[in-house]
Amino acid sequence: MTRELTWIGLLATGLILVVLGVAMLREPDRQADAIRDLRVEAVTAGMDLYAENCALCHGAAGEGLGATPLLNSEGVQSMAYEDLFKVIERGRYNTLMAAYGANEGGIFTNAQIDTLIAVIQYGNWSAVAARVDELGLTPPEPVLVELTDETLASVRGLPDGDALAGGLTLYAAECAACHGANAEGTTLAPALDSDELRARLTDADVSRIIEQGVPGTLMAGWSRALSNEDIANLTLLVRRWPELTAAGIEIPVIEAEPVDMSPEAVAQGEWLYGLLCAQCHGSTGFGTAMAPALNNQTFLNETPDAAIQQIIALGVPGTNMPAWGGRLSDADIAALTAYLRSLEPTAPAIVQPSAGVAQPQAGAGGGPPWRQN
Numbered sequence: 001m002t003r004e005l006t007w008i009g010l011l012a013t014g015l016i017l018v019v020l021g022v023a024m025l026r027e028p029d030r031q032a033d034a035i036r037d038l039r040v041e042a043v044t045a046g047m048d049l050y051a052e053n054c055a056l057c058h059g060a061a062g063e064g065l066g067a068t069p070l071l072n073s074e075g076v077q078s079m080a081y082e083d084l085f086k087v088i089e090r091g092r093y094n095t096l097m098a099a100y101g102a103n104e105g106g107i108f109t110n111a112q113i114d115t116l117i118a119v120i121q122y123g124n125w126s127a128v129a130a131r132v133d134e135l136g137l138t139p140p141e142p143v144l145v146e147l148t149d150e151t152l153a154s155v156r157g158l159p160d161g162d163a164l165a166g167g168l169t170l171y172a173a174e175c176a177a178c179h180g181a182n183a184e185g186t187t188l189a190p191a192l193d194s195d196e197l198r199a200r201l202t203d204a205d206v207s208r209i210i211e212q213g214v215p216g217t218l219m220a221g222w223s224r225a226l227s228n229e230d231i232a233n234l235t236l237l238v239r240r241w242p243e244l245t246a247a248g249i250e251i252p253v254i255e256a257e258p259v260d261m262s263p264e265a266v267a268q269g270e271w272l273y274g275l276l277c278a279q280c281h282g283s284t285g286f287g288t289a290m291a292p293a294l295n296n297q298t299f300l301n302e303t304p305d306a307a308i309q310q311i312i313a314l315g316v317p318g319t320n321m322p323a324w325g326g327r328l329s330d331a332d333i334a335a336l337t338a339y340l341r342s343l344e345p346t347a348p349a350i351v352q353p354s355a356g357v358a359q360p361q362a363g364a365g366g367g368p369p370w371r372q373n
């Protein structure tokens with residue numbers, strides 16, 4: 001009997017050892033599966049946050065819009081977790097990237113920032129774009145000036161024509177909305193086809209302004225969105241624009257559809273303005289330290305409806321002006337334009353903005369469990 005109990009004990013011990021051995025062998029896989037499950041949960045939660053707060057600037061698939069850098073790249077994906085956390089939490093000075101961390105006066109908790117980092121580092125951008133579209137938050141396509149084949153052929157016929165054509169194509173897509181269809185300048189940005197500007201600025205100055213922007217103005221830095229070749233082509237275009245004019249080459253001006261100025265449309269625009277715009281531009285449109293005055297003769301007389309609508313829809317890189325196109329319908333944007341246009345008859349010539357309030361500074365950051373290998 002004793003011998004039988006001994007054998008039973010040995011068999012039980014052996015079985016326990018086998019089970020423990022198998023469990024130990026499977027433990028790394030079990031941990032890896034658990035981390036993958038956590039990542040999936042984080043990405044799923046982060047996709048909605050991205051759609052609601054980030055897609056308007058960075059694009060539905062992280063492709064980047066205008067001067068806003070793309071996120072869908074190996075370079076961004078491989079950034080250190082701590083660096084990504086700091087950018088989202090604290091923002092980037094002199095760019096459209098605001099501080100989103102709750103410790104910085106923003107709207108995201110540390111856990112929510114973690115889910116956005118999960119989207120950047122582990123998300124499938126096609127799935128992200130599909131979710132953005134499902135929520136109806138896909139940013140609108142920018143209003144692009146169409147350059148005809150004949151126009152581009154004429155430009156390519158000039159000395160350094162390929163570079164000039166490349167610069168003109170970029171200008172039409174990214175610069176014309178602010179600087180004017182043919183670089184004549186608008187109330188938003190100065191003329192670039194200017195003898196005075198060409199005499200005052202060297203090519204290095206022009207390239208530096210394109211790369212770094214101009215603090216305190218609407219001119220954002222484009223170094224993250226444009227290649228060195230792109231910047232060189234735009235610089236050449238600014239320097240050689242008189243040659244295009246002499247050759248009769250012009251970019252067509254986009255004409256906006258007539259804005260509905262009915263009392264109902266204006267009232268809808270006034271309601272939207274009070275809800276979305278008054279905090280920055282002031283309750284009567286006279287501006288604050290956060291945003292310029294809109295209720296003034298200079299802006300309203302010289303800014304066409306198409307430019308106003310594009311500013312509302314696509315935002316202004318390098319400023320606090322977000323892109324509203326993913327959240328407002330075309331009718332809403334037209335109504336806001338109608339309200340602003342209704343102010344024109346009584347708008348003052350000059351207004352003074354009120355003082356702003358500085359944001360508090362702080363910082364923190366931790367690591368979520370799905371970061372572990």
